[in-house]
Amino acid sequence: MADDAAFPAATTPGILPRPDFRFAGEVGRTFQDSDAPTFPQPVQPPAGAPNIVLILLDDAGFGQFETFGGGVPSPTMDRLEREGIRFNRFHTTALCSPTRAALITGRNHHSTSFAGITEIATGYDGYACILPKSCGTIGEVLRQNGYMTAWIGKNHNTPTWETSVAGPYDRWVNGMGFDYFYGFNAGDMNHWNPILFENHDYVPMANEPGYHLTEDLADHAIDWVRKVKSIAPDKPYFLYVATGATHAPHHVPEEWIERFRGRFDEGWDAYRAQTIERQKARGVIPTDTDLTERSHGLPAWDELNDDQKRLYARMMEVFAAYGAHVDHHMGRVIDAVKALPDADNTIIIYIAGDNGSSAEGGLEGSLCENLFFNGISEHWEDNILAIDELGGPKHFNHFPSAWAHAMNTPFQWTKQVASHFGGTRNPMIISWPERITDGGGLREQFLHVIDIVPTLYEVCGVTPPTELNGVVQKPIEGRSFAAALLASDAPETRTTQYFELACNRGLYHDGWMASAPSFVPWDPNRQEWDPDKAVWELYNVDEDFSQAHDLAAEHPELLRQLQDLWWVEAAKYSVLPLDWRASQRMNAEAMGRPSLVGHRTSATYYPGMIALPDAACLPMLNKSWSITADIVVPDGDASGMIITHGGLEGGYGLYLRDGRPTFVYNFLALDRPTITADAPLAPGRTRLEVRLDYDGGGIGKGANVTMRANGTEVAAGRLERTVPVQFSLGEGLDIGMDTGSPIDFTYELPFAYTGSIEQVTVDIS
Structure with a gap:
């Protein structure tokens, strides 16, 4: 087990910024009778502070990529896993903006006011989608402690009403502590024709043939890290790369799609059965893990007709190509980082998904994801007419919900369902050649996305500020798992964690998980709901890795205790009031947003x-x-x-x-x-x-x-x-x-x- 002195003691100030410079010498009437002048020196990072590369994919499931037993090749993840460690009990919030707010602040998503995406914000403390100044980001803290910082890719944490050129810009990426930004301010983006910004400036449309957003983001990440390390080789950097893949639209070059032709013709049920066996063989899940039942409402593959199977298999081929494509281009970023002189003292964190795979394509798949958010269903008979155009620039395509469920093997449910691990458990790989010595190792500690920030602060020797830019800070709610980087038997630091998203609720406590699903994510037209009539399930997740066996009937008293504890946590972290409205919250005018x-x-x-x-x-x-x-x-x-x-x-x-x-x-x-x-x-x-x-x-x-x-x-x-x-x-x-x-x-x-x-x-x- 790692000892307590494995990482340097934090020596940075607890109040940032540091006081203004004042000349300490004697000042006479002229410079001739004054002490020699001195300049304020640049802030020095803690000695030995590592570089940090944080990669976050979008809408990816636990059973999606080969590194965790899935069917999508992921050689970049494989390479990092061989030299680093895998985490198989890492959790997100079940939705993008909430996970991202928690990831960069170390606070629960309701504490950061991001109970949902910015497009459905309401005027309650946990739901306004305005990042409080009391929740300073890791970018701002590291920047003021000597780091160079960049954010490449998706930003979905700026209020929609503040994303125009009229500003204000204090909640754009640069205002959140990042020196450089290149990416988009939205939940998803067209990968062939994106709307991009460099810092605050609109980026003119690319004219080169074959342009693709993922490749562009990788190019800018590589360009930035090479430039800053050439200019200031002794300064550490924090590079955050948040791809738009594998969120809809599933856009990918045709030559990548062709690599997967015929690979998914057996369908989603066969995929799930094959994936869980691969997961066991690769050691990412216990060998006694049971495959959960197909989530309620999803069709069996054998129930489909031949045309449906042909269309849905093609949609999965496109999605697999999309995932393989983004992993390839993240590999280019890793190659650039590895070529720098201080590569061994670089922490690389690769998180495959800000939530589980997305079921927002509906039961029949989608050519236009915006239909889902307008409460309109699509029909496979119409969509099959465009089967040869999927992945290209004419459609905003998304695969069917049952494929999303399969991507989350071995768990139940999908993105948006925070009650179950299909929505919240994501693969994470961490590489740090200078410190992690058991390459290929597995870590099984229960972790949450809020635990990333305090872990990085600890390994960097940075004090979480109690006051930042004149604002008293909320306490960091995550808990460092730094010891687990060095030892597989490090004690578990997170014993309790609540989950809530669109009234899908869960509570993890001391090896048990209480779960209460509310709404299926493939139906945007939600009806009235009574939280007091919701059915709770109970799982011993220390013994039942996949949440396959509901023990609510066997342990009603324990379940009642966990339900009560959920309400305590909800009150503590601004989860209340619960709000089950769906499509109507997308209408900013009706909701009265600024x-x-x-x-x-x-x-x-x-x-x-x-x-x-x-x-x-x-x-x-x-x-x-x-x-x-x-x-x-x-x-x-x-x-x-x-x-x-x-x-x-x-x-x-x-x-x-x-x-x-x-x-x-x-x-x-x-x-x-x-x-x-x-x-x-x-x-x-x-x-x-x-x-x-x-x-x-x-x-x-x-x-x-x-x-x-x-x-x-x-x-x-x-x-x-x-x-x-x-x-x-x-x-x-x-x-x-x-x-x-x-x-x-x-x-x-x-x-x-x-x-x-x-x-x-x-x-x-």
Whole structure:
């Protein structure tokens, strides 16, 4: 067992920042009769402080990658596992933003106010999705203790209403303590046509053929770490790489997909049976682990017809390629890190998933994940028509829920279900060649994502500050497992941990797990629910690794004690009040979330306004509105986008093609009704207007659309249905071009307008 002195004692100050510099010498009337001047010296990190590389994949399950017995090749994880150690009882929160807030602060997700994603925030302490200043990040603490810091990839911890160029920027990545940021501010992102930022600046669209976001993120991580270590080789760095993979959309180059053709034809039930045997053979789970039953509501593979099997197998091939692809590119980052002079004193933490694999593709799979968040189901008969396009730029595709369940083998349930390990248990590998000597070792201590920060503070010799930037800090709620890095028999430091996400509840305590699932994640249309009538299950997870055997009937008194303890923990960590609303919380206007729009009913935009986030736009859903564009139509080629909001997964666009004004309404990629004028506009100044008159009577109803040029009607049409909850997942409004993905596929991006635009005004009723 490691002794208590295995890591240096923390010597950094408990109050940050350090006091301002003051010259300590004697000062006379002139420099000639004063002591020699001195400068404040850069902060020195603790002696021997290691570099840190933290890699976090998205929406990945325990049984997904080969390193943990899954069916997706993961040679980068394999390499790190051979030189480092695997953790098979590491837990997340069952959802992305909550896990990420906990990961970078060391506090429970409700303590950080991230009980959910920013798009469903409500105005309670645990649910506002505004990271408190009292929960300082590890990036800020390490930066003020001599580290160089960078965050590459996904940021889903900035309030949606603060992600526009109007700021404020204090809760963007740079404001959270990271010197450098390159990535996206959203829950998911189109990997072929992403909306990216470098620090605070929008990154223009890449023009190179074959562009893919994962490769781009790896390139920027490599570029940053090489630069900073060339400039300051004696300073340690903290590099946080948060990929968009393997979150939907499942976008991956075709040549990667072809590597998996036919690999999943036996289906998800066979995959689960094969995976648990591989997991036992690789030693990642106990040999007496039982495979849990297929979660309630998921179909058996043998119940499907041949066409369903063909479609769903292809969707899994795409997903497997997506996972193998991201592991490959994380390997490039690791290669770059290993080539640096101080590679042996580098801690690499590779976490495969911020939650379990995602069931948000629904029971039949999805071509447009945004349909799920709008409460609309898809049908395999429609989706099979696009089977040869899956993974490409035309779709925001996602595999069926039963495949997600299979990715979480041997556990029950999936992402969003915090009551069970299918939603919360993720693979973690840690490599540190200078200190970890039992390469390939297994660690079985029960850990939670909040335990990462205190562990890193301990091994780096950093004192968790009690005051940071003038704000008294909440205590770190995680517990260091640093001793377990050096010894497999280190004592377990976490004996109790609550779980809650969308009313799916769980409590781990002294080897037992009480679990109360509430809602299935593949149904966005949730009904009323009574927490006092919820059925609790009980598992002895010290003996039942997979939660296969419910012992609630055998131990009712123990279960009652754990239920009561859950409510104690819930009150302690701002879990209350429980909130089971689903799709309706996606509507920012209905929920009353902060908005730069306020109560305005009109907004005027000018050329150069691009990538304006949805949360900073006027709310145009379920109401009448109009667009008035003052433009100059050029002689000759008159084409290009005037205004668009959204992208391939939903929204609208107003553009000219061959001089003819065209309005397209993208109903969540299911339908794109298009209204086009019969004749081109004459060259010169033109006032182009589009009016949508909403039917009313509820959400998602139909509308009539009319188009006028200089007051004369030039086209009209009918929309039988409109988007009910949100236009898109990560794309906003553009003037004069189309950033991100196209609203339809009749033009090439960026489809810049060839004339000039004076202004565009949007008015809502």
